[in-house]
Amino acid sequence: MDFERQRRALAEALASEGLLKSEAVRRAFLKVPRELFVWPGMENEAYADMPLPLGDTGQTISAPHMVVIMLDALMSKPGDKVLEVGSGSGYNAALLAELVAPDGKGEGRVITLERIPDLARFAADNIAKAGYSSVVKVVQCDGTMGYPKGEVDVYDRIIVTAAAPRVPLALKKQLKVNGTMLVPLGSMGYQDLMRIRRITSSRFTEENLGGCVFVPLVGEDGY
Numbered sequence: 001m002d003f004e005r006q007r008r009a010l011a012e013a014l015a016s017e018g019l020l021k022s023e024a025v026r027r028a029f030l031k032v033p034r035e036l037f038v039w040p041g042m043e044n045e046a047y048a049d050m051p052l053p054l055g056d057t058g059q060t061i062s063a064p065h066m067v068v069i070m071l072d073a074l075m076s077k078p079g080d081k082v083l084e085v086g087s088g089s090g091y092n093a094a095l096l097a098e099l100v101a102p103d104g105k106g107e108g109r110v111i112t113l114e115r116i117p118d119l120a121r122f123a124a125d126n127i128a129k130a131g132y133s134s135v136v137k138v139v140q141c142d143g144t145m146g147y148p149k150g151e152v153d154v155y156d157r158i159i160v161t162a163a164a165p166r167v168p169l170a171l172k173k174q175l176k177v178n179g180t181m182l183v184p185l186g187s188m189g190y191q192d193l194m195r196i197r198r199i200t201s202s203r204f205t206e207e208n209l210g211g212c213v214f215v216p217l218v219g220e221d222g223y
């Protein structure tokens with residue numbers, strides 16, 4: 001299996017479908033080996049454009065097209081402090097690391113929160129294997145409460161990779177002014193991908209970027 005060739009072919013396919021738009025996301029996608037993040041034994045499916053199960057946890061690593069759509073829409077940049085809710089495999093967190101600290105350089109950092117202890121360990125192991133431990137910190141907790149709990153104005157970008165019934169209040173408070181948050185909002189079976197911007201400390205704008213399907217965000221301010 002020539003993973004690098006498969007990775008390039010998938011990047012080209014996503015670009016020709018108009019889904020992989022920004023040069024920064026393209027660079028990150030070509031750099032991060034997705035085969036290190038799929039469940040052991042599923043490496044040959046790593047570059048199929050579909051979500052893959054994470055063992056018997058009931059959770060999934062999102063399909064590559066959904067990952068690049070979200071990263072394009074998030075518009076993170078080098079130096080950003082980013083919060084991800086829903087580490088899963090750690091793959092999206094590794095891509096975020098390449099966006100905020102290209103080649104491991106600079107001040108950009110990623111905090112990723114995972115509710116399920118086995119998956120938090122899986123994500124942290126994968127991130128270590130791929131060489132992103134100095135940029136990405138995995139924390140096992142209920143991400144609907146934010147991190148560190150109670151702190152405000154912490155992040156330039158927040159990305160929720162699970163379906164929420166409403167925007168968790170703690171996450172709105174942790175977004176800095178001028179910051180952007182992406183969150184799939186809706187029922188357990190279908191959501192709209194919402195882009196929320198904090199314009200002033202009390203004013204937020206919302207844009208609907210289209211339909212999507214994620215596993216539920218389970219927690220105190222979730223399902």
Ligand code: SAH
Nearest residue numbers: 061086088089092114115143161217218219
């Ligand atoms: N971003 C992941 C895929 C996420 S799947 C990747 O790149 O592989 C959604 C994940 O969100 C699941 O692992 C699920 O356990 C987690 N999750 C659900 N509710 C959560 C919560 N309240 N806090 C943290 N993680 C949560």
